Amino acid sequence: QVRLVESGGGLVQPGGSLRLSCVASGSIFRINAMGWYRQAPGKQRELVADINRIGRTNYADSMKGRFTISRDNSKTTVYLQMNSLKAEDTAVYYCNAAADGGPSDGYWGQGTQVTVSS
Helix, strand or coil: CCCEEEEEEEEECCCCEEEEEEEEHHHHHHHHEEEEEECCCCCCEEEEEEECCCCCEEEEEHHHCCEEECCCCCCCEEEEEEECHHHHHHHEEEEEECCCCCCCCCEEECCCCEEEEE
16 A cells, blocks of 8 residues: 655645645555646546656656656655646646556545646
C-alpha cells in the first residue's frame, strides 16, 4: 500500500504561482513513477506531469513551460511548481503513484483544489 497526501492548493490570481507537494508513505520502494493529474468541473481527469524512477519527466503539452515537476532526494515527495497560472488551470489536482503490485491506475491522493481567479 502507498499513501499519498497532497498540499499546497489554494486561490491565486491569474499570472500567479503555486507549488503543490505530495508526500508518499508506505511501500514507497514499490513506486515506479509519481505524477500529477487534474480534474476540472465537468471534465475528465487529465495528466499534468509525471516523473519516473530515474527522474525522467513527462508533461502534457498545455503545461510545458509553465509547470515543473520535481522530487526530493528521498524520492518520497513530489512537487509541482505552477507558474503563469490561468483561469483554465482551475481544478482539483491529484497526486498519483504507479507501483509494482498496486492498482492498475495507481494509488491516488485525496486531491487539492487550485482556483485561479481575480
